[in-house]
Amino acid sequence: MIDAAPVTDLASLSAWFTTYCGSFRCADAEVQRNFDLKEVHTRNVCEAARLIAQGGGERREMLAQVAALCHDLGRFPQYQEFRTFLDSASINHAHLSAQILKQSSLLDFLPKAERDSVGFAVSLHNVFQIPAGLPPETEDLLRLVRDADKLDIWRVFIEYFFAPEGERASAAGLGFPDLPDCSPEVLAAIEAGEMVKLTMLKSLHDFKLLQLSWVYDINFPSTLRLIKERGVLEQLAATLPQNAAVLAILDRVNHYLERRLAEDAAPGATTVD
Numbered sequence: 693m694i695d696a697a698p699v700t701d702l703a704s705l706s707a708w709f710t711t712y713c714g715s716f717r718c719a720d721a722e723v724q725r726n727f728d729l730k731e732v733h734t735r736n737v738c739e740a741a742r743l744i745a746q747g748g749g750e751r752r753e754m755l756a757q758v759a760a761l762c763h764d765l766g767r768f769p770q771y772q773e774f775r776t777f778l779d780s781a782s783i784n785h786a787h788l789s790a791q792i793l794k795q796s797s798l799l800d801f802l803p804k805a806e807r808d809s810v811g812f813a814v815s816l817h818n819v820f821q822i823p824a825g826l827p828p829e830t831e832d833l834l835r836l837v838r839d840a841d842k843l844d845i846w847r848v849f850i851e852y853f854f855a856p857e858g859e860r861a862s863a864a865g866l867g868f869p870d871l872p873d874c875s876p877e878v879l880a881a882i883e884a885g886e887m888v889k890l891t892m893l894k895s896l897h898d899f900k901l902l903q904l905s906w907v908y909d910i911n912f913p914s915t916l917r918l919i920k921e922r923g924v925l926e927q928l929a930a931t932l933p934q935n936a937a938v939l940a941i942l943d944r945v946n947h948y949l950e951r952r953l954a955e956d957a958a959p960g961a962t963t964v965d
């Protein structure tokens with residue numbers, strides 16, 4: 693582990709994270725841009741986790757930020773060794789993050805039950821489906837980190853598409869080819885109200901649609917409100933081809949979001965599809 697002041701609380705963990713990121717510093721500007729991407733992402737996920745956890749007690753807010761700060765620790769050694777963020781072509785970065793936590797004393801300032809909850813939330817933050825049978829506090833923390841992570845991945849991806857080519861963090865697009873069309877299988881999944889699986893993707897547009905389908909996997913009303921406030925759907929829509937099939941599924945996801953927001957505003961008044 694890197695040399696830094698002892699970690700005794702959220703503030704010192706946050707300072708440690710800065711030192712940790714600094715330990716991967718690289719003279720190659722393109723490589724460094726990809727490390728910077730993950731450092732900024734982690735800071736934003738941390739802030740999003742704080743916003744989503746607000747109102748649920750100080751301890752929950754603190755743990756949400758601890759888990760957010762640690763969720764992508766594995767991204768740094770992953771990129772250092774494999775020069776990709778594609779887990780299937782390298783290593784499961786969430787497991788690696790959890791392993792880094794286990795092999796360090798970073799979370800020793802927490803009681804064992806909370807340390808275990810953070811460890812599970814970190815290790816499972818990228819699974820397709822949350823497993824059954826987790827302790828309620830662990831499941832809550834995991835759901836929080838997943839929502840916060842999605843909120844900022846949307847920002848990363850939207851910025852990537854609107855940035856001039858030379859300024860893009862090259863690994864953000866995961867290497868999918870920029871083909872003109874969307875795969876029918878991907879469009880059909882979203883139309884059916886389902887999450888798109890990574891194995892279905894054939895193009896960058898498909899990857900954008902996968903991100904759009906994440907709206908179906910959002911757990912907390914506060915996250916849904918942030919999606920709306922930040923104009924996530926409109927911005928993702930602007931990067932997609934404007935044909936009838938795409939417009940139909942954009943409409944579908946938009947309706948889903950509005951319906952869940954209405955359901956939250958007046959529970960029982962509407963149904964969620």
Ligand SMILES: [Fe+2]
Pocket residue numbers: 763764785786817818841
């Ligand atoms: Fe991650």
